[in-house]
Amino acid sequence: MSASEEELFGGPLRYDTGWSRHEYAFEGQTLGATLRAFPGMVAGTLRLAARADRRALWTVGAAEVGQGVAAAVGLVLVNQVLGALLGTGEVAGRLHGALPALVAGGVVAVVGALLASLSTAATGRLEPKVERTANERYLSAVVAVELEAVEDGEFRRLIDVADLGASSARRMVGQGVSTVNSLLSLLAAAGVLTVLHPVLLPMLVLIAAPRGWGAMRVTQRRYASVMLWVEHRRASSLIGRHLTSRESAPEIRVHGAGAFLLRHFRAMAANAEAEQARLARERAGTELAAAALSGLAMVVTWVALGLLVVSGRVDLAVAGTAVVAIRTGSATLGALVVSLNNLTEESLYVADLENCVARAAERAIPVGGAALPAKVAEVRFEEVRFGYPDRAEPVLDGVSLRVRTGEVTAVVGENGAGKSTLMKLLAGLLLPASGRVLWDGVDLREADRAQVFAQVGLVTQDFERWPMTAGTNIRIGAPDRPGGAAEVHEAARAAGAGPLVDGLPRGLDTLLSRVFKGGSDLSGGQWQRIGLARAEYRDARFLLVDEPTSALDPEAEIAAFDRIRGLAGPDRAVVLVTHRMAAVRRADRIYVLDGGRVAEEGTHDQLLAAGGRYAAMYAAQAAQYGPGPQSPQALPLPRRSGPAAPPAPAGSSR
Numbered sequence: 001m002s003a004s005e006e007e008l009f010g011g012p013l014r015y016d017t018g019w020s021r022h023e024y025a026f027e028g029q030t031l032g033a034t035l036r037a038f039p040g041m042v043a044g045t046l047r048l049a050a051r052a053d054r055r056a057l058w059t060v061g062a063a064e065v066g067q068g069v070a071a072a073v074g075l076v077l078v079n080q081v082l083g084a085l086l087g088t089g090e091v092a093g094r095l096h097g098a099l100p101a102l103v104a105g106g107v108v109a110v111v112g113a114l115l116a117s118l119s120t121a122a123t124g125r126l127e128p129k130v131e132r133t134a135n136e137r138y139l140s141a142v143v144a145v146e147l148e149a150v151e152d153g154e155f156r157r158l159i160d161v162a163d164l165g166a167s168s169a170r171r172m173v174g175q176g177v178s179t180v181n182s183l184l185s186l187l188a189a190a191g192v193l194t195v196l197h198p199v200l201l202p203m204l205v206l207i208a209a210p211r212g213w214g215a216m217r218v219t220q221r222r223y224a225s226v227m228l229w230v231e232h233r234r235a236s237s238l239i240g241r242h243l244t245s246r247e248s249a250p251e252i253r254v255h256g257a258g259a260f261l262l263r264h265f266r267a268m269a270a271n272a273e274a275e276q277a278r279l280a281r282e283r284a285g286t287e288l289a290a291a292a293l294s295g296l297a298m299v300v301t302w303v304a305l306g307l308l309v310v311s312g313r314v315d316l317a318v319a320g321t322a323v324v325a326i327r328t329g330s331a332t333l334g335a336l337v338v339s340l341n342n343l344t345e346e347s348l349y350v351a352d353l354e355n356c357v358a359r360a361a362e363r364a365i366p367v368g369g370a371a372l373p374a375k376v377a378e379v380r381f382e383e384v385r386f387g388y389p390d391r392a393e394p395v396l397d398g399v400s401l402r403v404r405t406g407e408v409t410a411v412v413g414e415n416g417a418g419k420s421t422l423m424k425l426l427a428g429l430l431l432p433a434s435g436r437v438l439w440d441g442v443d444l445r446e447a448d449r450a451q452v453f454a455q456v457g458l459v460t461q462d463f464e465r466w467p468m469t470a471g472t473n474i475r476i477g478a479p480d481r482p483g484g485a486a487e488v489h490e491a492a493r494a495a496g497a498g499p500l501v502d503g504l505p506r507g508l509d510t511l512l513s514r515v516f517k518g519g520s521d522l523s524g525g526q527w528q529r530i531g532l533a534r535a536e537y538r539d540a541r542f543l544l545v546d547e548p549t550s551a552l553d554p555e556a557e558i559a560a561f562d563r564i565r566g567l568a569g570p571d572r573a574v575v576l577v578t579h580r581m582a583a584v585r586r587a588d589r590i591y592v593l594d595g596g597r598v599a600e601e602g603t604h605d606q607l608l609a610a611g612g613r614y615a616a617m618y619a620a621q622a623a624q625y626g627p628g629p630q631s632p633q634a635l636p637l638p639r640r641s642g643p644a645a646p647p648a649p650a651g652s653s654r
């Protein structure tokens with residue numbers, strides 16, 4: 001651990017996404033274990049590749065087998081050439097005798113080169129397709145899971161890892177091809193050596209084994225180091241990003257945080273550099289030892305070969321071929337160990353991706369289910385209980401309420417009372433632990449969730465600000481609606497975003513993101529108008545509005561609430577969660593959440609008369625308003641000289 005880690009992050013950073021399960025798993029990996037796992041890894045790669053592009057896969061396979069055969073035939077031809085050259089007779093005669101094998105060797109070499117380039121082209125075609133297929137596999141699985149899974153930390157970690165798995169899947173293709181290639185060339189060399197003389201095969205193994213051991217050792221150390229240092233590296237690149245980000249720029253300058261962070265950035269980089277240097281030293285030592293052992297084995301091999309020739313057990317041509325085969329064979333075996341190691345490492349991440357897909361399938365939103373009426377008129381909660389897994393106490397503990405089309409329903413309560421959770425249950429995003437949510441009598445658990453979602457529109461405080469054009473930001477509320485620019489304009493106008501959109505440099509086509517060149521950005525309040533326009537465009541029967549106006553200025557806020565209320569009609573229900581009591585008073589029905597239950601319910605006048613929690617909350621906020629004239633809708637305007645808007649109840653984080 002570095003001093004910077006201690007000071008900035010409070011302790012050593014360990015990698016804590018799902019793949020930490022593999023931490024050091026690779027360290028104990030032996031060549032034998034890797035070889036045993038080999039068929040499974042190859043099968044996994046083949047499955048992915050076959051899903052992506054079967055034809056390219058066949059081409060690669062055929063080209064690789066062809067190259068193996070060409071390598072074997074090449075060695076046999078070398079033997080024939082040497083046999084002819086080292087035979088008896090005139091030199092010219094011997095050369096003439098070697099000619100056919102030489103020509104054939106040339107042809108085989110050309111065929112081998114053609115096959116190699118064919119394999120390269122097909123592999124290049126296959127790799128991006130495999131990555132795309134792997135990406136699509138986990139992305140389509142993850143978008144279909146319940147919201148509860150998305151919010152579950154464990155599952156989130158799986159998603160992070162799956163992201164790494166897709167690029168590993170791509171690399172696995174290349175590594176798989178190299179492995180198969182090395183394996184086939186090795187088989188060719190080993191086969192030819194065995195045919196030449198059985199004692200030659202162990203010699204090949206003797207030379208290559210130290211190099212294989214060295215490669216395995218280097219990879220293991222690198223893997224262990226990556227695992228140990230990856231969080232450190234991420235943390236230091238995080239510091240780098242914060243140093244240059246737009247959001248931190250003011251504090252970096254005014255508070256002088258830049259020099260402080262830069263100092264730690266340098267210190268952390270120095271630690272990482274020391275680790276790299278240590279790895280390089282160890283690698284150099286290991287490779288030197290492997291080369292020495294391999295050289296020793298080489299000396300033994302050549303002496304043994306010499307003895308075999310002198311004793312007449314092997315003739316000179318065979319010895320010459322053996323030299324060639326041993327040299328190519330030992331180089332191939334070294335490459336095989338390296339690509340096997342890489343393949344093993346990549347396969348760990350691909351296995352994580354598959355794990356994510358499997359877990360996502362278990363937590364997927366069920367497809368199909370009981371049909372809902374085309375126009376649902378009421379959603380009813382019956383004794384609904386719901387709690388988050390990491391909390392002992394339920395958030396909602398026996399909530400009963402109803403939401404009807406043609407009405408504005410408001411839900412109020414203090415911070416953490418469970419209002420947003422209730423909205424998610426209402427939207428069909430969460431399921432109750434007990435009790436029932438009934439859509440015109442159909443239990444949400446059995447209902448076709450796609451039909452539920454089709455009737456819901458959402459506007460939340462942290463609604464998505466898509467880094468796309470203004471038009472897309474509105475249209476994305478109902479992507480399947482065949483509306484054109486006129487409908488989008490109309491939705492913007494109805495949501496009070498008409499002048500805003502018209503004032504943008506390219507109107508609806510203006511890119512609302514500074515991430516790309518030429519993009520514009522909006523203020524928080526302007527974005528909220530776009531969010532409302534999106535909801536307007538969606539035109540849903542149940543419009544769920546959760547704290548939509550916190551960034552609007554006071555007058556815009558009142559206008560926004562008027563508009564939201566205006567959205568309610570005989571065919572639409574509006575459910576409003578807000579801390580602004582002024583927005584609530586004209587709701588048809590108000591529910592006050594407290595302690596996980598509905599503490600009070602009624603109209604504004606009824607609740608004020610009851611003198612309970614609602615009355616207290618209202619009185620607290622009313623004190624923030626001036627005694628000045630009221631708006632035509634009897635909504636009090638906040639004092640211009642006071643806070644920009646009536647503050648939320650004490651302790652509000654919003």
Ligand SMILES: Nc1ncnc2c1ncn2[C@@H]1O[C@H](COP(=O)(O)OP(=O)(O)OP(=O)(O)O)[C@@H](O)[C@H]1O
Pocket residue numbers: 151388389390391395413414415416417418419420421422653654
């Ligand atoms: N995804 C989650 N995982 C675990 N706990 C959560 C999650 N979301 C909310 N909670 C907890 O559930 C409780 C209710 O949260 P919720 O957001 O529904 O309250 P709220 O009434 O909307 O609050 P606020 O007025 O502050 O927005 C809070 O204590 C919160 O910490």
